Amino acid sequence: MATCIWLRSCGARRLGSTFPGCRLRPRAGGLVPASGPAPGPAQLRCYAGGLAGLSAALLRTDSFVGGRWLPAAATFPVQDPASGAALGMVADCGVREARAAVRAAYEAFCRWREVSAKGKPLKEAHGEILYSAFFLEWFSEEARRVYGDIIYTPAKDRRALVLKQPVGVAAVITPWNFPSAMITRKVGAALAAGCTVVVKPAEDTPFSALALAELASQAGIPSGVYNVIPCSRKNAKEVGEAICTDPLVSKISFTGSTTTGKILLHHAANSVKRVSMELGGLAPFIVFDSANVDQAVAGAMASKFRNTGQTCVCSNQFLVQRGIHDAFVKAFAEAMKKNLRVGNGFEEGTTQGPLINEKAVEKVEKQVNDAVSKGATVVTGGKRHQLGKNFFEPTLLCNVTQDMLCTHEETFGPLAPVIKFDTEEEAIAIANAADVGLAGYFYSQDPAQIWRVAEQLEVGMVGVNEGLISSVECPFGGVKQSGLGREGSKYGIDEYLELKYVCYGGL
Numbered sequence: 001m002a003t004c005i006w007l008r009s010c011g012a013r014r015l016g017s018t019f020p021g022c023r024l025r026p027r028a029g030g031l032v033p034a035s036g037p038a039p040g041p042a043q044l045r046c047y048a049g050g051l052a053g054l055s056a057a058l059l060r061t062d063s064f065v066g067g068r069w070l071p072a073a074a075t076f077p078v079q080d081p082a083s084g085a086a087l088g089m090v091a092d093c094g095v096r097e098a099r100a101a102v103r104a105a106y107e108a109f110c111r112w113r114e115v116s117a118k119g120k121p122l123k124e125a126h127g128e129i130l131y132s133a134f135f136l137e138w139f140s141e142e143a144r145r146v147y148g149d150i151i152y153t154p155a156k157d158r159r160a161l162v163l164k165q166p167v168g169v170a171a172v173i174t175p176w177n178f179p180s181a182m183i184t185r186k187v188g189a190a191l192a193a194g195c196t197v198v199v200k201p202a203e204d205t206p207f208s209a210l211a212l213a214e215l216a217s218q219a220g221i222p223s224g225v226y227n228v229i230p231c232s233r234k235n236a237k238e239v240g241e242a243i244c245t246d247p248l249v250s251k252i253s254f255t256g257s258t259t260t261g262k263i264l265l266h267h268a269a270n271s272v273k274r275v276s277m278e279l280g281g282l283a284p285f286i287v288f289d290s291a292n293v294d295q296a297v298a299g300a301m302a303s304k305f306r307n308t309g310q311t312c313v314c315s316n317q318f319l320v321q322r323g324i325h326d327a328f329v330k331a332f333a334e335a336m337k338k339n340l341r342v343g344n345g346f347e348e349g350t351t352q353g354p355l356i357n358e359k360a361v362e363k364v365e366k367q368v369n370d371a372v373s374k375g376a377t378v379v380t381g382g383k384r385h386q387l388g389k390n391f392f393e394p395t396l397l398c399n400v401t402q403d404m405l406c407t408h409e410e411t412f413g414p415l416a417p418v419i420k421f422d423t424e425e426e427a428i429a430i431a432n433a434a435d436v437g438l439a440g441y442f443y444s445q446d447p448a449q450i451w452r453v454a455e456q457l458e459v460g461m462v463g464v465n466e467g468l469i470s471s472v473e474c475p476f477g478g479v480k481q482s483g484l485g486r487e488g489s490k491y492g493i494d495e496y497l498e499l500k501y502v503c504y505g506g507l
Helices: 095-112 122-145 179-195 206-219 234-247 256-270 292-311 323-337 360-374 423-434 447-456 492-496
Strands: 063-065 068-070 074-080 085-089 149-151 159-166 169-173 196-200 226-228 251-253 274-278 283-287 315-321 377-380 395-400 415-421 439-443 461-464 497-504
Touching: 063 074, 063 206, 063 492, 085 169, 085 206, 095 169, 095 226, 095 447, 122 179, 122 439, 159 461, 169 179, 169 234, 169 283, 169 439, 179 196, 179 206, 179 251, 179 323, 179 492, 196 234, 206 226, 206 439, 234 251, 234 256, 251 492, 256 274, 283 292, 283 423, 292 315, 292 415, 315 323, 323 395, 323 415, 360 377, 360 395, 360 415, 415 423, 423 447, 447 461
Parallel strands: 169 196, 169 251, 196 226, 251 274, 283 315, 283 439, 315 415, 395 415, 439 461
Antiparallel strands: 063 068, 063 226, 074 085, 149 159, 159 497, 377 395
């Protein structure tokens, strides 16, 4: 089962078809759109040097179901986290639209399975688009490597075959922090396996999912294969439940909080659906005495402050050995003051944009206040930024202890708390005390220690002397309550495939 996927007008190099001569065209059918004027490009606020160069065809506000742009009875505003201004009004889908999208995906699956072949800094947003395109390219190539097996049994008149077949319709629920890449990492694998999808994007960032729908249509992806149902926070719970409990859905893929993941697992359990869950983390960043301080600081800057600390693999607590502690804290503070610039994501030179909303700011503020009240020291930052609204100063704390909120609650913001430790065993014990285990990082120049710590850390991904670990080619996922399954890499497509054993007798 190969999938021919290519992008147009996305800035990345064009992706070729998986098999020569295989070029998909849109098919007729799908749902009839509601009466009224044909939907046009979204009317969005435009920033100088920002959205002005984006194709108007990609700025969509309606849902995308069965290859059609469909309005909903109501709309909801999408806001700029930097200013609070409304960027546009998007279709607020409900249960009826969700079920219609599932039906469209199921009908398309019967054909598709047989086919062969936000407020972050603009520079980071551009990087995410390229990263997103690479997932589509990767899985379009992986599609041709979906191999089965032939097993020789003791019975001479039989042969055993193992086939890999698509699971069916996949419900894909994605977060706001990487609104394009989190979709393509899931959808690329699903489509390559022969599945169809219903995407429910985060209410804060629906435009990326809708732009991908337009690109899918331009690329010739058949009607009903890729569907998008945006909805407001008010409708999110019932829409999520509707698509996750629908009997036509065979697979759920979710990236988000552990709390929400557990709710979706409950929905999946009632009909025993396949699930992939990429949930919360509490990534430790350990600096041992043998570490190169400059290298460790560079890794800390990359790991902590990418996307203003709003990634699931961001370092959440810094464990620094006593002998190197003071030098590391001093160098880290200097690097933060020199290299981090807070501002609107569309402004030249900005490295730290706003947090996604007021609730996120309040969480960081609460963690800082809690730590200071229990004896932590603010090295730099520590309060809301003078820009106001959803901006918070990049903050470094020292004299942090394990009874503070910031050491056992995922921050999702620009806060770096430093805990001093004495022995390797102590650091590993602190790191492994969490009930989640997505990513972990450590810096050391001791080869024996590197092997010991890498094997003992209870996480799904480890960065050794490296602060950026995400890559299209490598498996992404966690252990404990950080989730189930893996995304990306050669393993990612297996999440959307079923094994079927065939016994061929009478030979």
